[in-house]
Structure formats: structure tokens, C-alpha cells
Amino acid sequence: MITILGPERPVPVLPKVIEEQKIRGPVALISAGWRFDEPRDEPLRAAVGVGVHNLGLYAAFREIERAAPDLMSAYARKQAAVKEARSRYRLGITGAVETCQRMLADKADYGDPWFKASVGQLRALDQYWIDHTDRLHRSFEEEVAPQRHRLIRAWRARILDVLAGCDAVLIAGGHVGVLRNRISFFDLDEELGKRRVIAWSAGAMVLCDHILLYHDHTNFGVGTAEVFDRGLGLLPGVFFLPHARERLELEASDNVAILAQRLMPRLAVGLQNGAILENPGHHGNFANTGADGAAFTLQEAGGVVPLGRGDA
Amino acid sequence: MRRILDLSREISRNPDRAESLLERFVRETSFPIVEDHEATFFFWDGKPAESVFLQHWVFGLASRVEFRKIRHTNAFYLPLTLPRNARVEYKFEVMRDGQGHWTRDPRNKHLAFDPFGSNSVCRAPSYVEPEWTHEDKASRRGDLREFSFKSAVYDEERSFKVYIPAEFRPGKRYPLLMVHDGNDFLHYAGMRAVLDNLIHRHEVAPMLACFTSGHARNREYAANPTQAEYLKEELLPWLERHLPLLRGAEHRGLMGASFGAVSSLYAAHRYPGTWGRLLLQSGSFAFTDIGEHERGPLWDPVVQFVNQLRESAPRIPSRVYLSCGTFESLIYYNRSLYPFFQEQAEDVLYTEAPDGHNWINWRDRLREGLSYLFPGPLWMYYE
Numbered sequence: 066m067i068t069i070l071g072p073e074r075p076v077p078v079l080p081k082v083i084e085e086q087k088i089r090g091p092v093a094l095i096s097a098g099w100r101f102d103e104p105r106d107e108p109l110r111a112a113v114g115v116g117v118h119n120l121g122l123y124a125a126f127r128e129i130e131r132a133a134p135d136l137m138s139a140y141a142r143k144q145a146a147v148k149e150a151r152s153r154y155r156l157g158i159t160g161a162v163e164t165c166q167r168m169l170a171d172k173a174d175y176g177d178p179w180f181k182a183s184v185g186q187l188r189a190l191d192q193y194w195i196d197h198t199d200r201l202h203r204s205f206e207e208e209v210a211p212q213r214h215r216l217i218r219a220w221r222a223r224i225l226d227v228l229a230g231c232d233a234v235l236i237a238g239g240h241v242g243v244l245r246n247r248i249s250f251f252d253l254d255e256e257l258g259k260r261r262v263i264a265w266s267a268g269a270m271v272l273c274d275h276i277l278l279y280h281d282h283t284n285f286g287v288g289t290a291e292v293f294d295r296g297l298g299l300l301p302g303v304f305f306l307p308h309a310r311e312r313l314e315l316e317a318s319d320n321v322a323i324l325a326q327r328l329m330p331r332l333a334v335g336l337q338n339g340a341i342l343e344n345p346g347h348h349g350n351f352a353n354t355g356a357d358g359a360a361f362t363l364q365e366a367g368g369v370v371p372l373g374r375g376d377a
Numbered sequence: 378m379r380r381i382l383d384l385s386r387e388i389s390r391n392p393d394r395a396e397s398l399l400e401r402f403v404r405e406t407s408f409p410i411v412e413d414h415e416a417t418f419f420f421w422d423g424k425p426a427e428s429v430f431l432q433h434w435v436f437g438l439a440s441r442v443e444f445r446k447i448r449h450t451n452a453f454y455l456p457l458t459l460p461r462n463a464r465v466e467y468k469f470e471v472m473r474d475g476q477g478h479w480t481r482d483p484r485n486k487h488l489a490f491d492p493f494g495s496n497s498v499c500r501a502p503s504y505v506e507p508e509w510t511h512e513d514k515a516s517r518r519g520d521l522r523e524f525s526f527k528s529a530v531y532d533e534e535r536s537f538k539v540y541i542p543a544e545f546r547p548g549k550r551y552p553l554l555m556v557h558d559g560n561d562f563l564h565y566a567g568m569r570a571v572l573d574n575l576i577h578r579h580e581v582a583p584m585l586a587c588f589t590s591g592h593a594r595n596r597e598y599a600a601n602p603t604q605a606e607y608l609k610e611e612l613l614p615w616l617e618r619h620l621p622l623l624r625g626a627e628h629r630g631l632m633g634a635s636f637g638a639v640s641s642l643y644a645a646h647r648y649p650g651t652w653g654r655l656l657l658q659s660g661s662f663a664f665t666d667i668g669e670h671e672r673g674p675l676w677d678p679v680v681q682f683v684n685q686l687r688e689s690a691p692r693i694p695s696r697v698y699l700s701c702g703t704f705e706s707l708i709y710y711n712r713s714l715y716p717f718f719q720e721q722a723e724d725v726l727y728t729e730a731p732d733g734h735n736w737i738n739w740r741d742r743l744r745e746g747l748s749y750l751f752p753g754p755l756w757m758y759y760e
Contacts, residue, residue, distance in 0.1 A: 072760060098760075101544055238760045267759040278756055283748075293757075307759045 070265035071340030080112050090115025093231040097123040097247040098239020098267045118227050122247040125220045143205040154194040159289045161187040165323045175322045184326045191292045221251050238266025245271040254297045269305040271296050277304050281314045309335030318367030325363040333363040378417050378456045385447050392449040408484040409499045416499050421452035429453040430470040434733045435704040462503035463731035466496035489737050509574045516577035517543035530607045540586040542576050550621045552584045552628040557637030559588020565736035571743050579755040581747045598636035600682035605644040626653030634658035634739045654750040655697045658739045662710040693722040698746040702732040
């Protein structure tokens with residue numbers, strides 16, 4: 066069972082969810098997205114009222130970084146190659162999004178075949194980027210075989226031991242790239258799929274097939290939503306978009322239509338504070354038990370529609 | 378203005394009640410009276426005055442504007458048309474016995490401070506003081522440490538402060554921002570709180586900022602090779618020896634306002650490949666197309682430098698953030714240099730604001746400038 070929450074600020078709903086799901090604990094916590102603040106989990110411990118074991122993935126990675134320089138320099142080379150390719154990908158999607166916008170400027174028809182063909186080009190670039198990063202990850206794994214590395218195996222065994230004694234895994238938000246990379250570095254993708262998980266913000270994003278980065282209000286060069294990488298793939302058919310109301314121009318129906326059509330056939334689901342989606346599995350199959358309007362979908366016709374209570 | 382006219386009419390009808398009508402008016406009104414595109418300034422302290430003038434620093438308006446007197450009173454008012462998001466610093470000059478006395482607006486609580494004292498501030502209706510400029514308890518505080526060394530270039534002890542972000546971790550390296558007029562940026566632009574907030578919110582990359590201040594500031598910052606040498610050959614190596622700094626020009630920024638901006642641009646030009654990020658606010662980039670400048674001998678090296686720069690059009694291998702207030706005389710020079718930076722710099726972002734040559738204008742542009750030059754990982758954060 067997986068429970069997805071919106072951002073936990075300003076009013077946390079995690080304690081209520083833990084209580085309603087009768088989780089007695091202890092629970093495991095993945096707060097690697099907090100990076101250097103990973104161990105600063107006292108407020109969360111105090112709030113949830115059950116025992117918490119922080120898996121310490123960020124710190125474990127740092128320890129391996131120090132102890133296995135060869136492994137980590139191969140990892141850094143791979144990350145540098147990903148970064149370099151990302152600039153090409155950004156170049157491509159910036160132009161493709163602009164084309165989509167110009168198509169709509171002439172004729173605001175979200176079913177127009179030329180518009181749809183332009184969105185198709187955008188989707189093709191997203192897919193090419195995913196395929197390219199897959200190749201980079203695979204090549205690193207073939208070169209270094211990280212999962213056979215003594216240190217990683219030792220850490221992974223420790224992590225699995227902790228997980229075995231826990232009722233649930235909490236995945237906190239934060240830096241989505243670091244969070245996803247640390248989970249994958251310790252090969253925990255499948256393990257998490259076997260467990261009860263409660264995830265919020267970036268934690269929710271990493272459970273999807275793919276992770277989307279977005280912010281329409283930055284002034285430092287990036288602003289076109291982009292696929293970061295594959296997610297853990299535990300929740301196919303959906304993109305979770307925490308803070309969508311703050312980060313996306315949802316009043317601009319052209320932007321909403323472009324994004325929704327770009328992400329299709331997956332569903333784009335905005336999450337605000339108070340959102341609770343239980344047992345999400347297949348496309349559109351959520352039990353929405355959170356606050357009204359806190360979870361909503363971006364529609365291919367440019368609208369934003371709140372998820373109804375119960376199954377939507 | 379309408380309220381002043383109403384008051385004036387009421388006093389004309391009841392001149393014997395002028396005092397009490399004025400008392401009620403000041404009790405019920407906040408000053409200056411700001412409505413849409415107009416600010417009405419008001420002065421009355423109950424004592425006789427010959428005249429009152431508005432002293433401000435708005436280029437384009439007469440520098441000393443006389444108030445009108447409300448008949449039967451010692452009260453004065455002055456309506457002024459302003460952009461809706463303007464911010465104007467001002468004082469009153471009250472003439473008594475033939476002598477002018479400068480004073481802040483006694484009925485306005487909004488003040489701005491600078492090394493020369495303080496001014497009253499008129500905020501037009503759409504001006505909002507950015508919340509990220511205030512100390513925020515949620516933002517973890519960075520540390521400010523003071524250092525000094527004996528400078529061979531200046532042949533004297535030079536001290537400076539270094540901002541260390543709260544997230545500072547041994548083993549990690551950081552970009553560097555070198556700030557001219559550092560003490561003033563800390564004191565009058567609240568730059569420590571600004572850095573704390575913007576780094577905490579992931580809008581700006583965690584960085585070390587070196588706040589350096591000149592001893593003979595105007596001379597040192599006027600396109601002076603000694604200052605450029607001090608920064609490149611002494612201060613930067615000292616910082617690199619003692620602090621974990623990222624290497625490479627793209628990780629090093631220079632910033633400054635007014636002559637500090639001149640010094641920043643001059644240092645980047647003199648040592649290309651050293652400073653890859655420039656934050657230039659209200660730069661005193663005076664130049665001449667023909668004839669002599671009339672700004673005094675202090676500006677000679679500045680005009681000479683900017684003239685040479687425009688003539689030789691060298692590459693400026695830096696990303697540049699350029700800003701200027703539209704109420705400054707320097708707006709002409711900054712607007713003129715924008716096309717130069719578009720051609721010669723790596724990237725440039727240019728911003729104008731309806732404000733003057735002051736620390737609050739420079740403070741209010743820091744979010745845009747710093748996040749443009751040293752973007753933080755906000756893109757990646759979903760908390």
C-alpha cells in the first residue's frame with residue numbers, strides 16, 4: 066500500500082495518516098532529500114508518535130564517497146555525462162515548447178492536429194532523453210558493477226535489516242534528484258515496492274515512472290518543465306506535481322494543455338498541502354481522502370479539475 | 378490631494394478653527410498621502426515657517442520643489458506625480474528667518490539609512506518591501522567572520538568579513554562573491570539576512586561572500602589598478618588559501634554599487650578570466666561622446682576607463698547583472714551600456730526600478746541579481 070501526501074507545510078497530515086492507518090511502528094525514514102540536514106528529523110519524530118529509524122542514505126553515500134574514491138569517480142563521470150546531455154535536452158525542449166505555444170497563439174484549439182504533432186515532438190524529446198540517460202546508467206553499471214561493491218553491499222544489508230523491522234517507510238520531500246539517486250544507489254527500488262510506503266512532495270515524485278522538474282517563476286535560465294530521469298516506477302501512469310499552484314501558471318490554460326498533453330497518457334496530478342491519496346496504483350485509480358481541492362488533475366483541454374473524494 | 382483640498386476649503390470656511398482642523402487631519406491621516414499615481418507631502422509643526430521645500434534625489438524633477446501653503450495656517454503641502462511602484466527618499470527643507478533647516482518628514486515612520494544618516498521614504502501604492510529582505514526565523518543564520526592581513530599593494534593592514542553559509546560543510550567547496558562597500562551592504566542593505574533567506578529557500582547557491590571595504594573608497598574604486606590588483610593578487614589568493622573555494626571564473630563573482638560597480642567591472646576587465654560573474658548596481662559608468670565631462674576630477678579615471686571600454690569593445694567573459702534606478706542621473710549611462718554588455722558579455726540581465734541611488738534600491742534587486750548569477754537548486758527542491 067502506498068499513500069501519497071502533498072507538501073507537509075504548513076499543516077502536516079502525516080501524524081493523522083499514521084494514526085488512521087494504525088501504524089504502530091517503528092517506521093523507516095528516508096530523508097536523503099534533505100541532504101546535509103538528513104539527520105535533523107527530531108520534529109518529525111516528535112510529530113508521528115511512533116519509533117523512527119532514519120535510513121541515513123545520504124550519510125551512507127558520503128561515507129562511501131570517502132572510502133571508495135575509484136567507484137565514486139566513475140559515478141561522478143557518469144553524472145557529468147548526464148549533466149552535459151541535459152543541456153542538449155534543454156535546448157531541444159525549450160524550442161519545442163515555444164513551438165507549441167506559438168501554435169496555440171495562432172489558434173487556441175487544443176485538439177488541432179498541428180498542435181498535437183508539435184506536442185508529439187516534445188514527447189519524443191522527453192523519450193529520447195530518458196533512453197539516453199538509461200544508456201548512461203547502464204554503461205556505469207556494466208563498468209563498475211556497483212551492486213557487487215563490498216561497501217555498497219554492506220550498507221544495503223544494514224538498510225534491509227532495518228527495513229525488515231519496520232511497519233512502513235516514510236519518504237520525505239526535498240532535493241528530488243538526490244533523493245532518487247540515493248534510493249537507486251542502494252538498489253532499494255524493488256524493496257520499497259514490497260512495503261507500505263507513505264511519501265510526500267519529492268518523495269511522491271520519485272515513486273512515479275518519470276520525474277518532472279518544473280517552476281514557471283524562476284529567473285535563472287531554466288523554466289521549461291523537464292524530465293529529470295526515471296523514477297522508481299512504483300506508481301505507473303501518473304506524474305505527481307507538488308506545489309503545482311505555486312510553481313506552475315495554472316491560470317494560463319495554454320501552459321496547462323501543453324503540459325498535460327505532453328505527459329499523456331500519464332495523468333498530471335497537482336498536490337497541495339492537505340492532499341492524501343491512498344492506494345494509488347493504476348491510471349486514475351486513487352482514493353482521495355485529503356482536503357478538498359488539495360489534489361487536482363491538469364486536463365488536456367487546459368483546465369484544472371479537483372479530484373473528487375473517494376475513488377476518482 | 379483631494380483630502381488636502383477638502384481640508385483647505387474647510388479651513389477657509391472656518392479660519393478660527395484652523396488649528397483644531399489641522400490637528401484632526403494629522404491624527405486621521407498617514408503621510409505622505411499616497412493615492413494611485415500621486416503622493417502628497419505635508420508639513421505642519423505648529424510653528425511659523427516662511428516656506429518648505431522637498432529635497433529628494435529624483436533625477437528628472439527639479440531638485441528642490443517648493444510646497445504650497447494652506448491659507449490661514451502654517452501648514453504646507455506638495456502633490457507629486459509618481460509611478461505606481463516608485464520609492465522615493467526625501468527630506469524637507471524648512472525656511473525660517475531666512476535659514477533653511479533640513480529635516481526628515483516628522484509624520485512618516487518609514488526611514489532609510491545610509492552612511493550619511495537617514496531619509497524619509499515615500500512608497501507608492503504598488504511598492505512592496507520584499508519579505509525576503511527581513512530576518513526570517515525559519516532561515517538558518519550564516520556566520521560572519523572577520524579577518525585581516527597586511528596588504529603589500531596598499532602597504533597597510535586590510536580587514537574584511539566573510540559570510541559563511543549555515544549549510545557550510547568541511548570537504549565541500551563553495552563559490553565566492555566579493556562585495557565592494559561590504560560593510561555598507563551588510564549594514565544598510567541587510568545583506569546577511571538576504572543571503573540567509575535566499576540560500577535557505579534554495580534560490581541562491583550556498584556561497585561564501587567576502588565583504589571588503591575601501592579606506593579611501595572613492596579613489597580606490599574609481600577604475601583604480603591598485604584595487605584591481607589587491608582583489609586579484611592578494612585578497613583572492615588569501616581567501617583561496619584559507620577557505621574551501623571552487624576554482625574557475627564561473628564560480629567567482631564581483632559586485633558593487635555606484636563606484637563599487639565601476640571597480641567590479643574594471644577588475645574583471647583588467648584580469649579577464651578571473652571574475653566570471655558581475656553584479657553591477659547603479660554603476661557610475663560616466664562616459665563622454667565628445668567634449669569634457671563635468672563631474673569633477675574624481676571621475677576622470679572612470680570616464681577614461683568607460684570611454685576606452687566603449688571604443689575598444691573587449692570581450693567581458695562574464696555573466697552580468699546590471700541594474701539602475703530610473704530616478705538616477707546614472708540611468709543614461711547604464712541604459713547606454715546595456716547594448717555593450719549584450720554584445721561583449723557572456724549573458725546579461727538588465728533591470729530598471731523606479732527608485733534612486735540608494736541602499737534600499739540595491740537591496741531590493743539582490744534576489745534577482747544573485748539568483749541570476751548564482752542560481753540555487755530551487756528547481757530540484759520539492760519540500
